[in-house]
Amino acid sequence: MAEWIRGRVKARRQWSDSLFSLVVEAEVAPFKAGQFTKLALETEEKKVARAYSYVNAPGQDPEFYLVTIPEGQLTPHLAGLAAGDEVLVQRQAAGFLTLDEVPPGRDLWLIATGTGVGPFVSILAEGACWERFEHIVLVHGVRFTDELGYRERILALTNDRAGFHYVPFVSREAAAGAEPGRITQAIADGRLEARVGLSFSPEHSRIMLCGNPQMVRDSIQELKRRGLEKHLRRRPGQILMENYW
Numbered sequence: 001m002a003e004w005i006r007g008r009v010k011a012r013r014q015w016s017d018s019l020f021s022l023v024v025e026a027e028v029a030p031f032k033a034g035q036f037t038k039l040a041l042e043t044e045e046k047k048v049a050r051a052y053s054y055v056n057a058p059g060q061d062p063e064f065y066l067v068t069i070p071e072g073q074l075t076p077h078l079a080g081l082a083a084g085d086e087v088l089v090q091r092q093a094a095g096f097l098t099l100d101e102v103p104p105g106r107d108l109w110l111i112a113t114g115t116g117v118g119p120f121v122s123i124l125a126e127g128a129c130w131e132r133f134e135h136i137v138l139v140h141g142v143r144f145t146d147e148l149g150y151r152e153r154i155l156a157l158t159n160d161r162a163g164f165h166y167v168p169f170v171s172r173e174a175a176a177g178a179e180p181g182r183i184t185q186a187i188a189d190g191r192l193e194a195r196v197g198l199s200f201s202p203e204h205s206r207i208m209l210c211g212n213p214q215m216v217r218d219s220i221q222e223l224k225r226r227g228l229e230k231h232l233r234r235r236p237g238q239i240l241m242e243n244y245w
Contacts, residue, residue, distance in 0.1 A: 004040065007089040009081050010061055015149040018068045019115070020079055023061050024087060031058055031093030032100065033126035034119040034208075038090040039064065041077050047088070048074045053210075053244065054093065055118040055150070057125035062089065065118040065149060095119075097208060097242040099128055103231065105206035105238070107198055108133040111183060111219060113141040113211030116244040120210065121150050124157045133206070134163055137196050141169040141183040141215065148178075165196040184218040200226045202238055209241040216241050 007026030014020045028037065031054060040049035056063040068079045081087060097119055102108070108129060110120040117140045123129055129136055138158075142148055148168050158164040168178040169186065179186060179195065186192040193199050200207075200223060207223060209216045220230065220239055229237035 003091040004088050005091050007087050009083050009085045016146040019149055021065050023063045026062055026089040028062055029091050032098040033122040034098040035093040035095040037093045040088040050074050053119040055121050065115045067115050102206050103236050106204040107135040109137045109207040111139045111209050113215045116211035137165045139167045143172045145170055145175040167195055187222045202227045207239045210244045213243045
């Protein structure tokens with residue numbers, strides 16, 4: 001049975017009208033970068049819980065990147081929390097979007113939309129990726145520029161890493177330094193590979209996808225055309241994925 005502990009909000013940040021982060025003081029169990037846990041609040045009728053990935057590296061204060069869903073049962077209440085407020089946290093983490101699930105390779109592609117970038121920030125901060133891969137590419141797709149959460153932290157974590165590429169996509173407005181349109185189209189037409197100077201190949205590429213299910217499905221379909229396959233423990237491949245809104 002899941003063990004719930006009481007945490008307290010230590011800090012919050014509002015990125016856009018609907019995107020925010022919570023840093024929580026809570027004695028969570030050790031976890032692997034890329035994993036998730038659950039946050040919950042108790043109402044008069046029941047406890048409402050949802051899964052969220054850790055953004056922080058293991059050993060740091062738990063941090064979560066969230067989007068407010070207006071009709072949701074939980075995120076509108078989480079969005080109203082301030083420093084000092086209480087929130088329930090599931091102590092044990094779960095999930096397999098972790099580096100130890102990724103087969104050896106040369107290039108690691110981290111492809112995310114929206115708040116799906118959170119687990120990849122954790123992986124970059126934890127640091128084992130730098131020893132395993134020659135090139136690391138972080139691709140983050142959003143609608144508007146102010147939704148590129150954690151851009152400053154990503155750049156701070158990677159500013160001395162010669163093999164790192166950060167490629168933001170902004171689909172609904174022009175943004176300096178960002179690619180227009182959708183990630184999946186840029187995979188299909190070769191624009192993403194051209195931007196970073198690397199090609200997708202079964203030999204060299206290891207790909208982690210995290211974001212809305214349509215992006216994940218479409219990306220897998222395009223990557224399969226290049227000969228890449230989903231990774232399963234019983235049948236090793238090159239693509240790991242997690243649907244994440």
